[in-house]
Amino acid sequence: MTIGDIAAFLNRRFPRAYAESFDNTGLLCGEPEVEVKGILVAHDALESVVDEAVERGLNMIVTYHPIVFKGLKSLTGRNYVERSVMKALRKGVAIYALHTALDNHRDGVSALTARALGLTDLKVLIPQEDNLRVLVTYVPHARADALREALFAAGAGVIGNYDSCSYNVEGYGTFRPLEGAQPFVGEQGKVHREPETRVSVVFPRHLTGAVERAMREAHPYEEPAYEIYATVNRHPEIGIGTLGSLPAPLDEAAFLQQVKKVLQTPVLRHSAMRGKPVERVAVVGGSGAFAIDAARAAGADVLLTGDMKYHDFFAGEGEILLIDAGHYETERFVTGYLTRILSEKFPNFAVVESEGDTNPVYYYM
């Protein structure tokens, strides 16, 4: 098993295609062909985390935050980012970062925090745009089943809790094979009329290559006619933030207490209480002040996030309780989750969660 194999697994599970454009995700340093000795999962790949990996005999670090976020024009060790990357390179430790590729996944940072708080009926708060594609192709009736199966096997035709979704119309196609053609049916120089099924399926954008390949391989025609187009409806399971409901309404003070306990934080900053119970809760792990309007529009009683500024607290307009529980605290379930899925998938070598706490923020009580 190589560093590249682990990177490929993570990219299949949390496609980098959905990371935000400002982000820097994926394999940040390390050679893909090197064998993996073991993985350390950490929040931030600080120099101390690289040291921990080396001490524990592990040569790959999987992190939530990318240690390299902006471009590096030189590597001289003048700041904590450069020192960490230089040490990782010297010691042969690879670093892979997920960040917004994970945020935009339905099991992302916000959903993990929402589940820890006991929220149910989880939905994506701000679905990402431009993520759904449709493929339409035309195939002889007798080959339609095999073609549909190939498309489904490539990941097309999944809508919510349903798979094998397609729409099919029977009609006929016409074509004239020209010189050099090797037609599946019909004769050179003659217009042929073939009973065909028009098959259409939806799929998420990152599967475009795989679905197109599967269609070409399963289609009997030398030159299959097909269209792939983008739709303006949004994929309901790809996007930032989570909206969920408490099993029973709580008064605002009780909810704040629960948040403190679950997120293991001694202090919360929040806007004025509304004097109404809390039931629908929006969660955005990390910095989520940008989601205040979306949370209000979704009818949330609360937005739980981190990194809120003074003026952000006004933006709730008394309609929504805004809670700043800290950037790290609202992301704290990521490393445990990644450790679990990596050790389930790769039981043959060590996958361990970092023992260090990389939160740079302290509270003086």
Ligand SMILES: [Zn+2]
């Ligand atoms: Zn963050």
